[in-house]
Amino acid sequence: MSARDQLLEHRPSILVAALGTTFGVALLGLTHVVEQVVAASAVSSSVTVTGLLGAAASVFVGLALYVAAIVTSNTFATVVAGRTPTIALLRLLGSSARDQRRAVAREGLVVGLAGAVIGILAGVALVVVAVRVLVAQGHLPDLAYSYVSVVGLVPAVAVVLTTVAAAWVGSRRVLQVTPLQATDAAQDAPLPGRSRRVVRTVIATLLVVGGGLLLVAGVVVGLADPTGVLVAFAGGVLSFTGVVVGAHALMPAVLHAVGRAFGPSQVARLAAENAVRHPERSTRATIGVVIGVTLVTTLSVALETLRTFVHTLEQDPTYAAQLDQFFSTTLLVVAGLVGFSAVIAAVGMVNDMSLSVLQRRRELGLLRAVGSTAGQVRRMILLEATQMALTAIVVGVALGVVYGWAGAQALLGSVNDGALIAPTLPVPLLVGLALTAAVLAGVAALVPARRATSVTPVEALAAR
Incomplete structure (x- = not known):
């Protein structure tokens, strides 16, 4: 299967990775903007306020990544189930189950990177647009805002890591495919023992x-x-x-x-x-x-x-x-x-x-x-x-x-x-x-x- 075909097969997974990254980058980006507003207001409790905002944002980003990891794992498991005849044929020709599983994990890396890049661009764009609109309406002061921080890019890294991990978990069915299955039209991998x-x-x-x-x-x-x-x-x-x-x-x-x-x-x-x-x-x-x-x-x-x-x-x-x-x-x-x-x-x-x-x-x-x-x-x-x-x-x-x-x-x-x-x-x-x-x-x-x-x-x- 070509790289293009693999990407087409994993379009929903890329979308999930992009959605998770967009949500995380946008939420932490807006939190970073609020931190700048609080700091500029010289409020004595700004450290406490920004700490609470960061903690709350981390919780919601964690929930989104948790669900995204489950969805991605399920998607890869379904994809692997549909590839049972192809994987079995490769096993029959000498490829090991672990080699096939590592190949699926590499697909997870490509999917995670593609989704992360899309999500970063979309998330930063959402923050810039939201801040400009709020400033124009007078809800935020007109400051020289910084829209991206190192912490704000953490969701992108987390999405790549969770996607690779989810692909590895979802591909565990590869280990259950035998070369004998290349001789039939089985579509589903064997159920767990x-x-x-x-x-x-x-x-x-x-x-x-x-x-x-x-x-x-x-x-x-x-x-x-x-x-x-x-x-x-x-x-x-x-x-x-x-x-x-x-x-x-x-x-x-x-x-x-x-x-x-x-x-x-x-x-x-x-x-x-x-x-x-x-x-x-x-x-x-x-x-x-x-x-x-x-x-x-x-x-x-x-x-x-x-x-x-x-x-x-x-x-x-x-x-x-x-x-x-x-x-x-x-x-x-x-x-x-x-x-x-x-x-x-x-x-x-x-x-x-x-x-x-x-x-x-x-x-x-x-x-x-x-x-x-x-x-x-x-x-x-x-x-x-x-x-x-x-x-x-x-x-x-x-x-x-x-x-x-x-x-x-x-x-x-x-x-x-x-x-x-x-x-x-x-x-x-x-x-x-x-x-x-x-x-x-x-x-x-x-x-x-x-x-x-x-x-x-x-x-x-x-x-x-």
Whole structure:
């Protein structure tokens, strides 16, 4: 495969790397600008202010890189699965599995560098435009701003490193490809061994149970001391890590339940079965979106619950209105920042769905050959994408509500005389997520559906 073909195959990964770099460079660049404004104002607490800004920016950049790494790893795993016959043929001709894996890792380096360069240019351009607009509107003083700092370029380096690492992790399936597979048309690499899946499940269970107990402990401690939120935070991190590790067992079960809601028609049944027939592939396509939706929902529920609680205590209408505006602005900003990770994950889902359809050309050709129409194939793919998008959002919202309420309860329980506080659900967010599911499903199915029906049944059946 030529370098040009490899870059074309990894276009979504380059986009993910570019988005992550753009977000990081722009956020740290704007933080650098604010630091300059604070320093010019001669505020005595400027060191504290800039320190807090840097810490907050680092957290959001870290979240974006975390999701980008998962998406990139999933993408490379899917690409490697589609190359099984080619890799097996190279193995048959004498190439070792480690040589093939190193080749995939080099592709990750090229992808990371390409995305980082694009992201640096786009991020710096966004900062320059934003500052010029804010200065023109009088929101910022007209200073001789420096738009780029050494720290501001850290996200670019981090993206390259995480992309290479994600490519290495995603390419581990190369080690499972045998030369014998060159003699058939296998499209998917072998699934992980049963012992490996059992170990992953056990580790995930321990993390979820242990994290859940810490989460409960944080809520209980929070009834008497607001520092319980720290215990709850640790429990949330551990339990959510367990969910991610054990996604191979969780997501197919939820996908099956959601798929049954689509009805008993033949197309609906095929879509539901396809979504769970390859659990690893379905998990790769959905787990990134689950992470993004969980983060957004957690912060939204926590802030909404906090706002509702403060309103019950505040008797001054004017001050209550100011607090309401503050919470609304904070919610929009934080949801926007964390929501960027959901955008990256959505790109990953679209890419995985597209690659999945490409690898199933023979299967789709067989459906056309036995009488399925092009319209039925398109509807089946759309239902598969809808099933995955709905499942990811349902799981993410459910986890986010639990984590958001637990955090707010652990923080406010002692102020509320040790009583439990009901969670406040942000209705606009839930409506927005429902619309997002519809749009994401449509986008994820659009290109794959066109590709699936653009070839004749004979051509598809002849594909290897």
